[in-house]
Amino acid sequence: MGKKRKVIIITDGDNIAKQAVETAAAQIGGRCISQSAGNPTPLTSGEIIEMIKQAPKDPVVIMVDDRGKTGLGEGEAVIKKLSQTRDVEILGVVAVASNTQGVEGIKVDCSVDNELNIIRGPVDKLGNPSDGRVIYGDTLDILNKVRVPIVIGIGDPGKMDGRDDCFLGAPVLTKALGVILEKGHDIQ
Numbered sequence: 001m002g003k004k005r006k007v008i009i010i011t012d013g014d015n016i017a018k019q020a021v022e023t024a025a026a027q028i029g030g031r032c033i034s035q036s037a038g039n040p041t042p043l044t045s046g047e048i049i050e051m052i053k054q055a056p057k058d059p060v061v062i063m064v065d066d067r068g069k070t071g072l073g074e075g076e077a078v079i080k081k082l083s084q085t086r087d088v089e090i091l092g093v094v095a096v097a098s099n100t101q102g103v104e105g106i107k108v109d110c111s112v113d114n115e116l117n118i119i120r121g122p123v124d125k126l127g128n129p130s131d132g133r134v135i136y137g138d139t140l141d142i143l144n145k146v147r148v149p150i151v152i153g154i155g156d157p158g159k160m161d162g163r164d165d166c167f168l169g170a171p172v173l174t175k176a177l178g179v180i181l182e183k184g185h186d187i188q
Contacts, residue, residue, distance in 0.1 A: 003087075004086075004088060005052050005055070005058060005060055005089065006058040007052055007058075007060045007061075007089065007090050008030070008060070008061045008090075008092055008093070008094065008177060008180055009061075009064055009079060009090060009092075009093045009094070009148075010061065010063045010064070010093075010094045010096065011063075011065070011075065011093065011096045011137055011139040011140055012063060012065055012096040012139070012157050013037045013038050013039050013040070013041055013064060013075070014037075015037070016156075016158040016159060017037070017063060017065075017157040017158055018034060018037035018063065019158055019166045019170075020158030020164060021037070021061055021063055021170075023166045023169060023173075023174070024061070024157075024169075024170040024173040024174040024176075025059075025061040025177070027169055027170070027174045028059070028174065028177045029057075030057070030059040030060065030061050030177070031055045031056060031058070032062075033048065033051045033055065033060060035051065036051070036062040036063045036064065037063045037065075038063075038065060039067045040066055040069065040073060040074040040075060041064050041074040041075045041078055043078075045080075045081035045082070048062060048078055049081070049082070049085055049088065059091055059181065061177070062078075064079055064139055065138075065139055066139040068098075068100055070100070070102045070103055070138070072142065073139065079139075079142050079143070079146060080142055080145070080146055083146035083148065090148050090149070091150075091180050091181065092149055092150040092151065092180035093152070094153075094154055094157075094173065094176045094180070095108060095135050095140050095152065095153045096137050096139070096153075096154060096155070096157060097123055097124050097125045097130075097137055097153060097154070097155055098137040098138055098156070099136075103137070103138060103140065103141050104140075104144060105122075105137070105140060105141070106134060106135060106140045106141065106143045106144055107133045107134055108133065108151050108152065109150045109151050110153070111123045111129070111135070111153030112152060112153075112154050112172050112176045112179065113128065114127030114155055114160045114163040114172060115163075116171060116175055120133075121133055122134055122135035122153045123135065123153050123154060123155050126156070127155030127160035127161075127164070127172060128155070135153040150179075150180055152179055152180060154173060154176050157170065157173045160172060
């Protein structure tokens with residue numbers, strides 16, 4: 001068995017998110033698996049794992065999306081499988097806020113708001129700070145059942161009223177990826 005592949009998961013996969021993830025992954029020197037984008041996730045866990053193994057460099061950034069489905073959707077199934085795969089190391093998850101109803105939500109370690117501040121609590125879909133410690137989204141509840149080192153909350157990638165636009169370099173998402181790479185293990 002070779003070395004573990006280092007993976008960052010983004011819990012959104014629509015077309016605008018895809019462009020933002022591609023932009024942000026390039027900014028951090030990572031490799032985005034663009035084919036993992038889709039709403040919902042179009043590939044099986046096995047297909048995504050094979051693509052991760054074949055990626056030319058780490059970190060490998062993938063997208064997962066449940067398309068608003070409650071319960072274990074396509075994207076959450078991928079997260080579950082990746083967490084059980086020996087030759088993959090999940091560095092962290094960028095948890096994307098959405099307006100999904102009927103979900104548990106998850107506690108974030110921190111969030112990056114739409115002003116590029118690292119904050120202790122969650123954010124909403126627009127990247128504005130919100131109350132409590134829990135972020136809500138359709139592809140997040142599985143994170144209450146699997147172990148990942150760090151969960152960073154953000155608003156809608158590539159959007160947030162233009163503050164995460166790809167033309168700006170997807171700054172909010174890029175910062176969230178940087179937090180995972182540089183200091184994720186230091187956050188208490």
